[in-house]
Amino acid sequence: MYAILQKRKLAENTYLTEIEAPDIAKKAKAGQFIILRIDEKGERIPLTIADSSKKTISIVFLVVGKTTGELALLKKGDTLIDVVGPLGNPSRIDTFGHVVLIGGGLGIAPIFPIANALKEAKNKVTAILGAKSKKTLFWEDRFKQTCDKVLVATDDGSKGQKGFVSDVLRDLMRREKIDLVIAIGPPIMMKVVAELTKGRIKTIVSLNPIMIDGMGMCGGCRVMVKNEVKFACCDGPEFNAHQIDWEELMNRNESYADEEKKCTCKARREK
Ligand SMILES: Cc1cc2nc3c(=O)[nH]c(=O)nc-3n(C[C@H](O)[C@H](O)[C@H](O)COP(=O)(O)OP(=O)(O)OC[C@H]3O[C@@H](n4cnc5c(N)ncnc54)[C@H](O)[C@@H]3O)c2cc1C
Ligand code: FES
Known part of the structure; x- marks a missing residue:
């Protein structure tokens, strides 16, 4: 289980959720994403890692349908059954100009x-x-x-x-x-x-x-x-x-x- 440590509204229909996930946070790099499931019956949805600290990752999502709607209802203290990541290749970072x-x-x-x-x-x-x-x-x-x-x-x-x-x-x-x-x-x-x-x-x-x-x-x-x-x-x-x-x-x-x-x-x- 992954605990929600913070949930904030950033703009209309747009929320930030901070999740306790130290193993993911340790490895997360710019450009990578997670796939989460809210509960046993939930669908898997991909969301980008918008920020991370030593032990937490933050996701920012727009409510567009069933799962993002349910995610918006969760609050501090609630949990997610699965969070898988970091997935995908990190962004290529170099000195480009x-x-x-x-x-x-x-x-x-x-x-x-x-x-x-x-x-x-x-x-x-x-x-x-x-x-x-x-x-x-x-x-x-x-x-x-x-x-x-x-x-x-x-x-x-x-x-x-x-x-x-x-x-x-x-x-x-x-x-x-x-x-x-x-x-x-x-x-x-x-x-x-x-x-x-x-x-x-x-x-x-x-x-x-x-x-x-x-x-x-x-x-x-x-x-x-x-x-x-x-x-x-x-x-x-x-x-x-x-x-x-x-x-x-x-x-x-x-x-x-x-x-x-x-x-x-x-x-x-x-x-
Ligand atoms: C790599 C990646 C990173 C993403 N990062 C973010 C993010 O940081 N914040 C954010 O708000 N959204 C992000 N999305 C889109 C997000 O996954 C969808 O908005 C979400 O899955 C919608 O689910 P729903 O049940 O609320 O809506 P639904 O009503 O099921 O779907 C609404 C729309 O969301 C998209 N969608 C639905 N299911 C999936 C799925 N399994 N995979 C991909 N797209 C889907 C489709 O375009 C669909 O038309 C990302 C998608 C990808 C592929
Ligand atoms: S999500 Fe299944 S192959 Fe990419």
Whole structure:
């Protein structure tokens, strides 16, 4: 059993949960994730390790369906039956020069440990944070403490520039030399960023296909990269953005949309 030591609301529908997991915390590196199960009947869901201390890991999640909805109801003192990790390959950290990190929506959380690691490796780091509105934006202050520059875009203009993270990136590309872009967020956002930087700036993205075992055995997280089959859980989750078959990824993520909808409706009815 894994004890929940802290649970906080960060923004609308967005929560941080700190879990006591010393064995995972000892090994966790930027870019890695866990797979958790709430109880015996629970499904396995992957979540990125957004922060870690000596004995704890923190996850940040957006409530989108049944399991994230149930996770949001747990509080300090409750427990999780399984937490497996750290899974996936860590982010490649080196001295690249000027790195632009883009976090869209929930993608803001997983880029935070990468920002820290890249700063420690003496890079100039610019973060572009994107959200629907200021109500769903979080951690701008934490990024300001770590990064050289933080730029914000909201769809409705309630904070920062009105528009998408890709609009902010386009402007920045006109003004500054950028050596590497790392983008994490909804597939459509990562695809647009990839189109913008293609042939100009090396771009890494962290993919979020459906995962079940997280260890390369079930094939659920299959993605096409450079026309080759890769498993995001063990070959990734980070890949070269310019080599991904985005349409396939987005279609596969929709495979269980009907079942997920029914499951969420049933969970609501049972409450
Ligand atoms: C490597 C990785 C890291 C992730 N990190 C985070 C994170 O830090 N914070 C966060 O909020 N979300 C993260 N996600 C997405 C998260 O796993 C899904 O939001 C979650 O599984 C939804 O479950 P649900 O039952 O609440 O929703 P459901 O209604 O079951 O599904 C809603 C949507 O979530 C996705 N999803 C559902 N089940 C899975 C699954 N087993 N694996 C992957 N995606 C699934 C699908 O796109 C689906 O359409 C990550 C996904 C991956 C693959
Ligand atoms: S989650 Fe099963 S192969 Fe990747």
